[in-house]
Amino acid sequence: MPLHKPSSTPWESEKRRTNVVVIGAGVVGLTTALVLSRSPSLRVTIVAEHFPGDSHPMYASPWAGANYLPFSQRGTLEHSLERDTWLPLALLASELPEAGVHFQDVILYTRQQDVARGLDSSLLSNLHSPDPWFKDMVPDFRLLDPTSDDPPDTAYTTRFKSVCINPAIYLPWLHGQCLKRGVRAKRATLAHIHDAAAMFSNTDTVVNCTGLGACSLGGVKDETMVPIRGQTALVAQEASHMLTVSGSEDGNDSELTYAMKRAGGGGTVVGGCYAPTAFEDIKKAAAPDDHLARRFLHRWVKYDKVMEGVGLADVIEHRVGFRPSRKGGIRLEPAIIDGLKVVHCYGHGGYGYQTSWGCAERVRQIVVDEVKGTKHSHRLSRL
Ligand SMILES: Cc1cc2nc3c(=O)[nH]c(=O)nc-3n(C[C@H](O)[C@H](O)[C@H](O)COP(=O)(O)OP(=O)(O)OC[C@H]3O[C@@H](n4cnc5c(N)ncnc54)[C@H](O)[C@@H]3O)c2cc1C
Numbered sequence: 001m002p003l004h005k006p007s008s009t010p011w012e013s014e015k016r017r018t019n020v021v022v023i024g025a026g027v028v029g030l031t032t033a034l035v036l037s038r039s040p041s042l043r044v045t046i047v048a049e050h051f052p053g054d055s056h057p058m059y060a061s062p063w064a065g066a067n068y069l070p071f072s073q074r075g076t077l078e079h080s081l082e083r084d085t086w087l088p089l090a091l092l093a094s095e096l097p098e099a100g101v102h103f104q105d106v107i108l109y110t111r112q113q114d115v116a117r118g119l120d121s122s123l124l125s126n127l128h129s130p131d132p133w134f135k136d137m138v139p140d141f142r143l144l145d146p147t148s149d150d151p152p153d154t155a156y157t158t159r160f161k162s163v164c165i166n167p168a169i170y171l172p173w174l175h176g177q178c179l180k181r182g183v184r185a186k187r188a189t190l191a192h193i194h195d196a197a198a199m200f201s202n203t204d205t206v207v208n209c210t211g212l213g214a215c216s217l218g219g220v221k222d223e224t225m226v227p228i229r230g231q232t233a234l235v236a237q238e239a240s241h242m243l244t245v246s247g248s249e250d251g252n253d254s255e256l257t258y259a260m261k262r263a264g265g266g267g268t269v270v271g272g273c274y275a276p277t278a279f280e281d282i283k284k285a286a287a288p289d290d291h292l293a294r295r296f297l298h299r300w301v302k303y304d305k306v307m308e309g310v311g312l313a314d315v316i317e318h319r320v321g322f323r324p325s326r327k328g329g330i331r332l333e334p335a336i337i338d339g340l341k342v343v344h345c346y347g348h349g350g351y352g353y354q355t356s357w358g359c360a361e362r363v364r365q366i367v368v369d370e371v372k373g374t375k376h377s378h379r380l381s382r383l
Helices: 010-016 027-037 077-095 112-117 167-180 193-198 211-215 279-285 290-303 352-372
Strands: 018-023 042-048 101-111 142-144 154-165 184-187 203-208 225-235 242-245 255-261 268-273 315-326 331-337 340-346
Touching: 018 027, 018 193, 027 042, 027 167, 027 203, 027 340, 027 352, 042 352, 077 101, 077 154, 077 352, 101 112, 112 154, 167 184, 193 203, 193 340, 203 352, 211 225, 211 315, 211 340, 225 279, 225 290, 242 290, 255 290, 268 290, 279 315, 290 315, 331 352, 340 352
Parallel strands: 018 042, 018 203, 042 184, 101 242, 203 340
Antiparallel strands: 101 154, 142 154, 225 268, 225 315, 242 255, 255 268, 331 340
């Protein structure tokens, strides 16, 4: 066999790769690191205070439901990110059971009183719209008149198939996929975004996927971040379908009703609430509220009659997390901070899973364009 002189030695090609450091190992940081690692020209390192397996109120990803139910308005950045995340999640559900993502039938109950009040003012207005942008994208979409099985105040139901993600399986799976592709991982708490570059020689770009941490990270200190409290209960009983309801008579506007069965024996997650919380109150607010859990379990069994009798005594675990919300929505853009190239990707609120693959691909485009020296406009197109 003739000997060919290799065009470059492994260490030479290694030297030519561009070093990118991703801060954050939530669903956004891990998905971004995985997508970046598919570019042969990039060498990717994750630095994070928390990794899958950890549990902390400032680490949102393990607390999520999590499902794919689009909230975004047509024409927004979030719309394009949710749209671009559907296919990767549906492929995982179809082809890789080990990722912990599965398909489930969805029923959205839209109540007469919420329609009368005007859905527009509601957090769930786009999801519960009779003409949502995702109707031609998700399988088996139907808008139906109420039947005698539905609660009497139902105006209409929306049915389709979507996916539910079990974070206890999915986050370690993402982490493992990163390691398999040669992504390095280092645990550290950074005081300043420049510390990420200083930890590794020749860092070209830092990707900021710090979620709520963006509020206190030096060089970023984004004061528009708002933690949004979410409480859920895990029960062993398996819901027949995933559901949400357009409103609730209980408590104030922050109370929600939703449920989803998780893949891989994950039981059913029932929620919930959507309560803006001050950063200084997070520690206190991280304690579960039994009264709230009793109310949302009670509402759930009204909508999923097969679950009649399920209540507080069936709860395996009460869970409280804080969605990393940002006034103005997700920040996804390149920036220069004291000479350091940064791509921001944080502020995913209650939709970090359902925008994750769309975000990761946008970040990859920005990083690769910068590496190639393509002039980047520093403004992302909205769609
Ligand atoms: C109850 C609940 C239900 C939800 N349901 C859904 C759902 O059904 N569908 C959906 O799409 N989304 C849902 N979400 C929202 C989703 O969980 C979040 O949008 C998502 O997890 C955000 O991911 P992230 O990676 O941006 O942030 P995080 O998961 O919070 O990760 C942030 C990472 O940055 C690291 N970090 C921060 N600061 C620093 C620092 N200074 N130094 C080093 N590391 C740092 C942290 O340690 C961590 O690794 C839900 C959230 C909650 C709480």
